Every structure is written in structure tokens, then in C-alpha cells.
Amino acid sequence: MGVAVKDAAQEQVKPGAKHLGKQTLVFTTRPGVAATGAIAGPMEGKGPLGSLYDEVTADTILGQKTWEQAEVKMLEKAVSLAVQKAGFQPGEIDFVVCGDLLNQLGASSFAARTLDRPHLGIYGACSCWTEAMIVGSVMVDGGYATRVAIGASSHHDTAERQFRYPTEFGGQRPPTATWTTTGAGGACIVDQSDPGIAGYPRITHGTVGRVVDIGVKDPYDMGSAMAPAAADTIVTHLRDTGRLPTDYDLIITGDLGRVGKALTMDLAAESGFNLEPVLDDCGLHIYYDHQDVHCGASGCASSALVYSSNLHRKLISGEIRRLLLVATGALFSPTSYQQGESIPGIAYAVAIERAEQPQKGASANA
Amino acid sequence: MVKASQQELEKYKKLQKKYTPPRPWFRNAIQAFLIGGAISMAGEAVRQFFIFGMGMSPKTAGPPTSSVMIFLGALLTGIGIYDQIGRVGGMGAALPITGFSNSIVSPAMEFKREGWVMGVGARMFTVAGPVIVYGLLTAFAVGFVQFALTGGKG
Amino acid sequence: MPSASTFLYAFLIGGLLCVLAQLVVDVIKLTPASTMVLFVSLGAIASGIGLYEPLTKFAGAGATVPLPGFGHVLVQGISEGMSKKGFMGLFAGGLEAAAMALTVAIIIGYLTSVLFNPKG
Numbered sequence: 001m002g003v004a005v006k007d008a009a010q011e012q013v014k015p016g017a018k019h020l021g022k023q024t025l026v027f028t029t030r031p032g033v034a035a036t037g038a039i040a041g042p043m044e045g046k047g048p049l050g051s052l053y054d055e056v057t058a059d060t061i062l063g064q065k066t067w068e069q070a071e072v073k074m075l076e077k078a079v080s081l082a083v084q085k086a087g088f089q090p091g092e093i094d095f096v097v098c099g100d101l102l103n104q105l106g107a108s109s110f111a112a113r114t115l116d117r118p119h120l121g122i123y124g125a126c127s128c129w130t131e132a133m134i135v136g137s138v139m140v141d142g143g144y145a146t147r148v149a150i151g152a153s154s155h156h157d158t159a160e161r162q163f164r165y166p167t168e169f170g171g172q173r174p175p176t177a178t179w180t181t182t183g184a185g186g187a188c189i190v191d192q193s194d195p196g197i198a199g200y201p202r203i204t205h206g207t208v209g210r211v212v213d214i215g216v217k218d219p220y221d222m223g224s225a226m227a228p229a230a231a232d233t234i235v236t237h238l239r240d241t242g243r244l245p246t247d248y249d250l251i252i253t254g255d256l257g258r259v260g261k262a263l264t265m266d267l268a269a270e271s272g273f274n275l276e277p278v279l280d281d282c283g284l285h286i287y288y289d290h291q292d293v294h295c296g297a298s299g300c301a302s303s304a305l306v307y308s309s310n311l312h313r314k315l316i317s318g319e320i321r322r323l324l325l326v327a328t329g330a331l332f333s334p335t336s337y338q339q340g341e342s343i344p345g346i347a348y349a350v351a352i353e354r355a356e357q358p359q360k361g362a363s364a365n366a
Numbered sequence: 367m368v369k370a371s372q373q374e375l376e377k378y379k380k381l382q383k384k385y386t387p388p389r390p391w392f393r394n395a396i397q398a399f400l401i402g403g404a405i406s407m408a409g410e411a412v413r414q415f416f417i418f419g420m421g422m423s424p425k426t427a428g429p430p431t432s433s434v435m436i437f438l439g440a441l442l443t444g445i446g447i448y449d450q451i452g453r454v455g456g457m458g459a460a461l462p463i464t465g466f467s468n469s470i471v472s473p474a475m476e477f478k479r480e481g482w483v484m485g486v487g488a489r490m491f492t493v494a495g496p497v498i499v500y501g502l503l504t505a506f507a508v509g510f511v512q513f514a515l516t517g518g519k520g
Numbered sequence: 521m522p523s524a525s526t527f528l529y530a531f532l533i534g535g536l537l538c539v540l541a542q543l544v545v546d547v548i549k550l551t552p553a554s555t556m557v558l559f560v561s562l563g564a565i566a567s568g569i570g571l572y573e574p575l576t577k578f579a580g581a582g583a584t585v586p587l588p589g590f591g592h593v594l595v596q597g598i599s600e601g602m603s604k605k606g607f608m609g610l611f612a613g614g615l616e617a618a619a620m621a622l623t624v625a626i627i628i629g630y631l632t633s634v635l636f637n638p639k640g
Contacts, residue, residue, distance in 0.1 A: 170452020406534020409581030
């Protein structure tokens with residue numbers, strides 16, 4: 001499809017040593033992902049990855065007064081846990097980079113208030129997880145930091161009340177709807193001086209997506225709204241790096257759902273890339289079909305949880321040798337939607353390679 | 367790219383159609399019929415109670431019947447059941463006055479955390495407000511036409 | 521005493537009105553909120569041209585419980601107000617007729633929000 005994916009021929013390849021092709025950053029020092037933390041809500045805990053999360057909360061309110069506070073708690077926990085599992089004291093972290101879906105980054109800012117480290121709040125809707133990974137890797141790779149903690153969260157009830165209807169409203173969800181994941185993921189990105197680096201998955205590339213707006217307006221069909229952005233970023237990444245889809249064991253998008261995944265495959269095929277053998281979507285791994293979530297999971301926590309719980313282990317064990325994680329975001333607000341604007345999409349890709357010394361058994365229970 | 371052209375959107379929509387699961391309109395219609403019918407029948411039972419049990423006329427039984435149904439809708443919303451009825455019944459749950467009640471109670475509960483004035487007070491009528499506004503505007507227009515035609519003799 | 525057929529008609533007409541609304545949502549793709557607004561207005565218009573009163577006689581709560589019945593109540597109130605108070609009734613009649621339902625909705629709605637918290 002012509003829109004999303006322009007010819008590689010027309011762009012000028014200029015860049016410094018670390019800027020590859022059109023939109024791709026090369027992290028020459030290959031920052032490592034030292035550890036992750038995955039906190040999931042009760043419904044997510046009953047899903048296929050239930051046993052792999054660090055913690056499954058008993059309810060969605062976590063003893064707080066509001067769901068917003070509960071989301072803040074989840075994000076705090078996920079990031080702190082990643083830091084702790086990496087073997088650091090909170091004070092040893094140079095910067096924290098977090099994102100979420102709430103107005104004015106409600107969850108991130110308040111979590112950072114507790115984490116008490118220098119904080120960069122980022123917004124990419126549901127693409128926050130890989131956006132944070134890219135920002136964190138840039139800081140580490142550029143030598144500006146030795147340890148960066150990243151985090152992303154979403155919460156079904158905070159998202160519903162902000163973007164759609166009150167949670168007790170008796171409305172029906174159309175079959176294209178996705179279910180906002182309740183949970184948070186955290187990770188600790190470290191530079192190559194870290195003593196454990198050989199056992200950590202390494203971030204090699206980041207591709208910063210463009211905002212792609214195909215014109216879809218239905219907030220209950222975000223997969224369709226984001227698929228062109230996902231395809232654009234994936235194709236651009238492959239062209240920038242000169243790689244083929246099969247150079248990856250897995251190319252996994254954030255929260256496109258069933259419809260969005262199929263569309264992405266078609267759009268990439270139009271640009272000459274067959275993603276069929278390697279393409280998957282995190283949103284299809286959070287819930288079982290019988291949990292009645294229609295098209296799959298969405299939200300920042302979709303990609304954050306799947307990476308933090310499962311993909312990270314597989315990269316440590318060597319089961320996955322090279323991964324392209326492409327979190328996707330629908331950049332709309334209740335205001336833009338009510339004013340009749342279409343829903344622009346964005347996608348950020350990070351290429352992650354397995355640890356230099358894979359540890360078998362790291363994913364024993366995966 | 368900035369934004370897709372209309373042409374590109376049309377092309378994309380064709381592709382989208384291929385993968386989008388069809389809206390189960392027939393199943394939804396049946397469910398709406400059953401749930402909406404059942405709620406109406408419950409309403410009828412309440413109405414009959416006021417007519418035969420309390421000796422009201424069919425006309426005076428109207429407002430108390432609505433009030434009881436509003437109460438039931440609010441109660442089911444409060445204990446967290448009405449949203450589940452709505453998931454199945456769709457408009458069968460939304461169109462009866464119990465759904466109107468749900469549309470008042472659900473934001474009132476939801477935004478209690480934003481305070482009693484700008485939370486509960488202001489948000490209570492986010493959905494029901496438009497219903498009242500347009501209902502009254504239309505009724506006024508209808509009444510105005512009647513007035514013009516009959517000189518207000520009803 | 522009420523007959524079984526009263527309940528049957530209430531079920532059928534109430535159900536059918538909901539089916540129409542559901543089709544508006546699924547086929548014309550209006551949001552549920554807009555559909556509710558549409559049906560109140562349609563009820564008011566149907567009442568104005570004399571269609572709704574016979575329906576309420578026939579189906580009882582099947583016609584009065586769904587939202588078009590609310591539009592009907594408003595129109596009825598306005599015509600009644602006009603016959604009693606003339607031009608002033610045009611303004612006062614609608615809400616007078618709906619006063620009890622609206623007051624109950626506000627009181628019950630408020631109390632429910634005091635007593636219950638959303639479950640999510």
C-alpha cells in the first residue's frame with residue numbers, strides 16, 4: 001500500500017554512524033536488558049501467561065481509593081521489581097523513562113514521584129513500551145547513563161472511563177473491540193560495563209515510527225487504525241537494516257489484535273515483505289478466547305507484559321535468537337474523537353538479540 | 367506521510383472488510399428482543415400492580431411504574447449487574463427506562479472519585495442529559511405545531 | 521384482573537422497539553447514546569401524530585417502559601398543559617408530566633452513587 005510505505009529509493013541515506021537508513025538507530029554498544037518486572041491484573045492472571053507474571057494482583061484496585069492510584073501502584077511495583085531483580089538499589093538508577101495512557105501521563109508521573117529518580121515521561125499511547133526502550137537505549141548507548149529503568153502501564157477501568165463509557169454503563173462492544181490490559185511492565189537497561197552483561201538480551205536497533213493516519217475513525221476498531229503504522233515501521237526497519245523478515249525468529253506487534261495483524265501482513269506484502277512465517281501480536285497472548293475479549297488485548301501493558309514475562313526469558317534462554325518488538329499506539333483522545341478527527345497510529349520497533357551466553361532453563365516454566 | 371487520501375482510505379476499507387468479523391446483527395437483534403421484551407414485561411407487571419393492586423387508573427399508574435423501573439435499573443447498576451445485562455442485551459437493555467437509569471447511575475458512581483459537585487453532580491447526566499434535552503426540544507416542537515393548528519385547545 | 525395477553529403484548533412491543541434500536545446501532549452504526557436520543561425524539565413525534573397513545577393502550581408497559589414512551593409522556597404533558605393553561609402550558613406541561621420520573625431518577629441515582637462503588 002502506497003501510503004504507509006514509500007519507496008526506499010526516494011530517501012537520502014545520510015546520517016551519522018548510528019543512524020541507519022531513514023528512521024533506524026543503531027545501538028553500537030548493544031545495551032542489555034538486565035531484568036524485567038511484570039505485574040498483571042486478575043483477569044490477565046487467568047490468561048495464557050498467568051504463571052509467568054511476577055505478580056498477579058487479587059483485584060484491580062489494589063487497596064487504593066481509585067483505579068488511577070491502582071495503576072500507579074502497578075507501575076511503581078513493576079519498575080521497582082525490575083531494578084531489584086537486576087540487583088540494583090533504587091538510587092543506582094540514573095534515569096527513569098515511563099509512559100501510560102492517562103491524561104497528562106497520570107500513572108507515570110505519580111509513579112515517578114515515588115521512584116524518586118530523574119524522570120522522562122513519554123507518550124505514544126499503547127506504543128509506550130518500545131518507545132521507552134528506544135529512549136532508554138539511546139541514553140545508555142550514548143554514554144549518558146549506565147542504568148535506565150523503563151516502565152509502561154495500562155488499566156482497563158482507567159482507560160474505559162477516560163476514553164469510552166463509565167465502567168458500569170450497560171453498553172455492548174462490537175466484535176472489533178479490544179480489551180485494555182490491566183498491568184504494568186518494567187525493565188532495567190544497562191550498558192556494557194555491567195558485570196552480568198553476557199547473560200542479558202541486547203538491544204541492537206530501534207526504529208522510530210512515523211505517525212500514519214489511514215483515516216479510520218472508529219475507536220472500537222483500533223487494530224485497523226494502527227495496522228498501517230505497524231506495517232510502515234516494520235517495512236522501514238527491514239529496508240533500513242537490509243534485513244529480511246526471516247532474519248528474525250519473531251516479529252511481534254503490540255496490540256493490533258486479530259484484524260490488525262491480518263491487515264499488517266497484507267500491507268507488508270504489498271511492499272514486498274512476507275511476514276507470514278514470523279509475525280505475531282502480543283495482544284493475542286494476554287487472554288484466552290473464552291475470556292470474551294473479542295479481538296484481543298490492547299493497552300501499553302499488552303506489549304510490556306508479554307515482553308517482561310515471556311519474551312525476555314526466551315531471549316535469555318536462547319529460544320529466540322533475534323526479536324523485533326513493535327509496540328503500536330493509537331494516538332487519539334476523547335477530544336479529537338468527539339471533534340470528528342480520524343485516529344492516527346504510530347509504531348516503534350526495537351531489535352533485541354539473545355544473550356551472548358544463553359542460560360538454558362531460564363524459560364523452564366515458559 | 368501525513369494523512370491518507372480519500373482514495374487510499376477507500377482502498378484500505380476494502381481490505382479491512384475482508385478481515386473484520388461481521389457485526390452479529392441477527393444475534394444482537396434476537397438478544398435485544400428477549401432482554402427488552404423481558405424488561406417491558408416486568409414493567410407491565412409493576413403497572414398491573416398499581417392498577418389492580420392499588421386501584422389506580424392506567425394513566426396515573428404511569429409515573430409510579432417508571433419510578434419503580436428506575437429504581438430497579440439503579441439497583442442492578444449499583445450491584446454491578448446491569449453492565450453485564452447490557453453486554454448481552456445491547457439496546458434491549460439501553461432503551462427501556464431501566465437503561466436510562468443505568469446511564470444516570472453509572473457515571474454518578476464512576477465519577478464519585480472526582481468529587482460530589484463536579485464528579486457526581488456534573489457527570490450524572492452525561493448520557494441522560496442529551497436524552498432529556500432532545501426529548502424536550504422535540505416534544506416542544508410537536509406541541510408548538512399542535513398549538514398553531516388548534517390554538518392550544520389540545 | 522390482568523390477562524396473560526397483556527403481558528404478551530408488552531413483551532412483543534417492548535422487544536420490537538428494542539430490536540429497531542439495535543438495528544439502528546448495528547446497521548446505521550449510531551452510538552447507543554445517539555440511538556437513545558433518536559428514539560426519545562421519535563416517540564415524541566409518533567405521539568404528536570397520534571400513533572403512540574393507541575400503542576400504549578395495546579401494549580401497556582411495552583410502549584411506556586422503552587424510551588419512546590418518555591417522549592410520549594412529554595408530548596402528552598404539553599398538550600394537556602396547553603388545554604389547561606393555553607400558551608403557558610406549552611412550556612410547563614412537558615416537565616410537569618415527567619416531574620416524578622426525573623426527580624426519582626435524580627434521587628435514586630444520587631443515593632446509589634453514595635452507596636455503591638463501580639466494580640469495573
